[in-house]
Amino acid sequence: MKSKIIFVLFFAMFFNGILFAQERTTVILQNDWKFKKGDPSGAEEINENTSDWKSISIPHDWAVEEDFIKDGDGNTGKLPWKGQAWYRHDLDLSAIKKGDKVFLIFDGIMAFPKVYINGKLAGQWDYGYNSFYIEISDHLDFTENAKNVLAVHVDTRQHDSRWYPGAGIYRKVRMVAMAPIHTKIWETQVTTPIIKPNYANVRISSLVKNETSEAKKITVTQRILNPEGNEVAKKSISHKLRAGEENYFEINTQLTNPMQWDIEHPHLYKTITEVSADEKIVDLSESTFGIRSIKFTPDDGFHLNGRRVQLKGVNLHHGHGPLGAAFYPRAMERQLEIMKSMGVNAIRSSHNTAAPEVLELCDKMGILMFNEVFDKYDRKADIVDTTNFESFAERNIRNFVMRDRNHPSVFIWSVGNEMHDVQANANNGFRRLLTMLNYVRKYDHTRPVTMVNDVQDNAALRHFDLYDVHSWNYGRRYQLARQMEPNKSVIISESASTVSTRGFYEFPLPEKKTDFTKSLQVSSYDFHAPSWAEIGDDDFMWQQDEPYIAGEFVWTGFDYLGEPTPYTNRTVKGMGMSDKEAARSSYFGIVDIMGIPKDRYYLYKSYWKPGEKTIHILPHWNWKGEEGENIPVFVYTNGDCAELFINGKSQGKQCKSPSSKNSTERFRLMWKDVVYEPGEVKVVAYKQGEKLGEKTLKTTSEATKIKLSADRKIIKADGMDLSYVLVEAFDKDGNLDPLANEGLEIEVSGAGELAGAGNGDPQSFEPLQDHKVDLFYGKAMIILKSGMEAGTIKLKVSSENLKGETIKIETEN
Numbered sequence: 001m002k003s004k005i006i007f008v009l010f011f012a013m014f015f016n017g018i019l020f021a022q023e024r025t026t027v028i029l030q031n032d033w034k035f036k037k038g039d040p041s042g043a044e045e046i047n048e049n050t051s052d053w054k055s056i057s058i059p060h061d062w063a064v065e066e067d068f069i070k071d072g073d074g075n076t077g078k079l080p081w082k083g084q085a086w087y088r089h090d091l092d093l094s095a096i097k098k099g100d101k102v103f104l105i106f107d108g109i110m111a112f113p114k115v116y117i118n119g120k121l122a123g124q125w126d127y128g129y130n131s132f133y134i135e136i137s138d139h140l141d142f143t144e145n146a147k148n149v150l151a152v153h154v155d156t157r158q159h160d161s162r163w164y165p166g167a168g169i170y171r172k173v174r175m176v177a178m179a180p181i182h183t184k185i186w187e188t189q190v191t192t193p194i195i196k197p198n199y200a201n202v203r204i205s206s207l208v209k210n211e212t213s214e215a216k217k218i219t220v221t222q223r224i225l226n227p228e229g230n231e232v233a234k235k236s237i238s239h240k241l242r243a244g245e246e247n248y249f250e251i252n253t254q255l256t257n258p259m260q261w262d263i264e265h266p267h268l269y270k271t272i273t274e275v276s277a278d279e280k281i282v283d284l285s286e287s288t289f290g291i292r293s294i295k296f297t298p299d300d301g302f303h304l305n306g307r308r309v310q311l312k313g314v315n316l317h318h319g320h321g322p323l324g325a326a327f328y329p330r331a332m333e334r335q336l337e338i339m340k341s342m343g344v345n346a347i348r349s350s351h352n353t354a355a356p357e358v359l360e361l362c363d364k365m366g367i368l369m370f371n372e373v374f375d376k377y378d379r380k381a382d383i384v385d386t387t388n389f390e391s392f393a394e395r396n397i398r399n400f401v402m403r404d405r406n407h408p409s410v411f412i413w414s415v416g417n418e419m420h421d422v423q424a425n426a427n428n429g430f431r432r433l434l435t436m437l438n439y440v441r442k443y444d445h446t447r448p449v450t451m452v453n454d455v456q457d458n459a460a461l462r463h464f465d466l467y468d469v470h471s472w473n474y475g476r477r478y479q480l481a482r483q484m485e486p487n488k489s490v491i492i493s494e495s496a497s498t499v500s501t502r503g504f505y506e507f508p509l510p511e512k513k514t515d516f517t518k519s520l521q522v523s524s525y526d527f528h529a530p531s532w533a534e535i536g537d538d539d540f541m542w543q544q545d546e547p548y549i550a551g552e553f554v555w556t557g558f559d560y561l562g563e564p565t566p567y568t569n570r571t572v573k574g575m576g577m578s579d580k581e582a583a584r585s586s587y588f589g590i591v592d593i594m595g596i597p598k599d600r601y602y603l604y605k606s607y608w609k610p611g612e613k614t615i616h617i618l619p620h621w622n623w624k625g626e627e628g629e630n631i632p633v634f635v636y637t638n639g640d641c642a643e644l645f646i647n648g649k650s651q652g653k654q655c656k657s658p659s660s661k662n663s664t665e666r667f668r669l670m671w672k673d674v675v676y677e678p679g680e681v682k683v684v685a686y687k688q689g690e691k692l693g694e695k696t697l698k699t700t701s702e703a704t705k706i707k708l709s710a711d712r713k714i715i716k717a718d719g720m721d722l723s724y725v726l727v728e729a730f731d732k733d734g735n736l737d738p739l740a741n742e743g744l745e746i747e748v749s750g751a752g753e754l755a756g757a758g759n760g761d762p763q764s765f766e767p768l769q770d771h772k773v774d775l776f777y778g779k780a781m782i783i784l785k786s787g788m789e790a791g792t793i794k795l796k797v798s799s800e801n802l803k804g805e806t807i808k809i810e811t812e813n
């Protein structure tokens with residue numbers, strides 16, 4: 001078993017005719033960790049006996065692998081995430097030279113980590129979503145065969161949340177070693193002060209420290225590589241640094257005919273920062289950047305590279321369903337692929353700092369990023385140290401902005417979501433707002449900064465004077481702020497909050513958006529939303545009518561653990577039920593928690609991707625017992641009209657009404673009076689008078705077999721890569737049985753393991769990482785994870801009444 005992953009930034013080059021090889025070493029601490037729940041004494045000591053500790057790898061979320069607590073708090077996912085635990089790992093220093101400066105970079109630990117090296121406290125952090133680093137050089141023992149033990153104490157008891165936060169070391173950990181003269185972590189900043197079609201000015205500033213005991217003349221060279229990997233600029237600057245001194249080394253250069261970063265063509269440049277002293281290159285690091293211009297206009301929304309781009313965004317929480325908070329880059333990449341396939345061009349990291357890979361993926365995939373640091377800090381606080389707000393804000397915003405500021409995808413910073421006392425200027429709210437804004441601006445002056453609001457009347461206090469763009473959640477609450485300050489554009493930072501359960505329909509159609517029943521599921525006709533929110537069509541309409549709106553971020557792209565509105569503990573009690581009935585995950589997602597599209601996916605796609613053919617019919621057509629009853633049929637299409645046929649009989653043609661004040665008439669086609677008879681539903685759609693295409697849907701018989709389809713059949717053998725396998729129940733004619741709910745057994749063997757399974761049912765209390773899952777309205781999803789060795793993963797899915805299936809996934813080095 002390979003126990004560590006080492007990246008050495010290695011360059012061999014001629015310098016004054018002599019060959020020098022230089023390196024900065026990064027070791028990813030992924031495997032060979034020990035874990036123990038609770039707070040055993042001596043857990044940090046070098047020679048602690050860990051024979052009864054569990055072997056795990058990072059990322060790790062200790063709560064998501066446990067059983068649900070049926071009568072627990074649905075808002076945080078009914079999982080046992082509160083508590084303390086310890087992690088230990090033996091550091092292997094073989095790739096590191098004595099005298100190097102050694103750092104640990106943690107991308108996120110939930111929460112309040114205390115980091116010990118060889119029994120001594122080396123550093124600590126508080127906010128569970130932020131990245132942080134600590135220097136451990138002085139704690140390490142370089143004598144031969146010496147043990148160097150990293151121990152991390154994690155404590156979520158002081159953290160609170162409005163959703164499932166996760167627990168443990170849930171993002172990656174790196175050990176980075178560099179020479180005593182080096183560029184400091186996150187301290188190369190690239191900006192592009194002038195961008196013209198035929199040239200761009202690039203300014204690169206690196207903060208370099210001399211940690212040797214003597215003064216040195218230091219040269220920093222920036223070598224810029226274009227998106228094709230060719231060196232297009234090279235510039236150096238020298239300064240003398242005294243022992244212990246640090247200073248900025250800044251160069252300005254010009255690139256001709258730059259390839260711009262855009263959502264269509266996300267071209268990325270790179271700068272390699274070479275630090276040399278005594279005629280030798282002593283440190284190398286690289287930073288990725290993009291050349292693009294962003295601007296918010298008062299009346300024409302958001303401009304990217306000089307043209308208007310309507311933000312078609314979704315909010316995404318940090319969790320990944322059955323993986324919990326544990327961050328796997330592939331899980332995130334897949335989320336973004338699914339969102340992009342629907343037309344998304346932007347995401348909001350609600351309501352906290354994302355894993356760094358999220359930004360890298362957005363850069364690569366051409367997705368704009370609304371980068372947010374905190375949630376409201378009331379009782380369910382993100383702001384964990386209110387006694388010393390200044391220092392909390394300073395260090396957390398510093399890490400947040402410095403880590404992410406070179407990413408071209410980041411187009412705005414948000415200091416927080418729905419901070420009620422800030423909006424109301426209570427408890428020195430505006431002072432604190434200003435503190436946060438100032439720290440953002442201190443570390444990055446090139447992007448707008450905002451705060452997300454929800455209390456309309458508080459706009460009268462003019463908090464918007466302090467930041468750059470109006471950001472408002474739901475219900476056209478932006479109106480007062482916009483009226484008072486028409487020179488600022490508006491982002492609907494949370495739109496919709498429509499709720500639905502994939503595959504579930506209730507009749508008759510609701511009269512009000514809040515007509516929720518005791519079914520504990522929400523009908524998928526897309527008419528339901530909580531009192532404060534609306535259906536997606538309303539937001540489309542407001543944006544059509546008000547072009548100053550830069551765009552929207554739907555709440556939410558994916559369902560997530562926690563916040564099961566409308567079936568929270570409080571609301572089910574109000575309906576006369578018990579805590580046990582409260583759900584464990586949300587109904588807000590456009591796709592379910594496994595990424596399987598709900599009907600709404602096609603509503604967004606039909607509007608956001610007008611050039612791509614969408615013809616989607618809802619509901620399914622298996623309504624045994626409802627013969628002769630009314631079953632409304634809706635069609636989501638990018639066409640403008642369609643004709644509906646039931647068993648060949650026309651039910652008439654419907655067309656969208658682009659100027660209707662009833663938003664659903666603008667964006668959907670609805671036949672509300674269809675009488676159910678089993679058989680075939682057919683839709684023929686038209687666009688501008690031409691036939692766009694047709695779609696049919698059949699009444700199926702009961703499922704007889706299982707069908708497996710993997711999103712990727714070849715994955716990397718790195719212990720991190722994932723294959724998502726969709727399980728569907730088909731009838732004898734090969735049609736999906738939309739009512740199948742059989743229990744399935746999962747067997748995984750070979751070169752990988754089961755990472756989790758789920759089915760999109762917010763009321764399912766099957767443990768998320770068990771070898772069992774139920775079909776839910778015909779579907780479920782299984783996640784496989786590769787091991788460290790190449791080979792074949794075999795997945796067998798069986799059930800009592802359906803013919804099982806086996807699928808093989810190859811893993812490669």
Ligand code: GAL
Pocket residue numbers: 162350417418454473494497530533555563
């Ligand atoms: C918003 C809040 C989100 C989520 C959403 C549900 O007010 O910012 O975090 O709670 O409501 O509709």
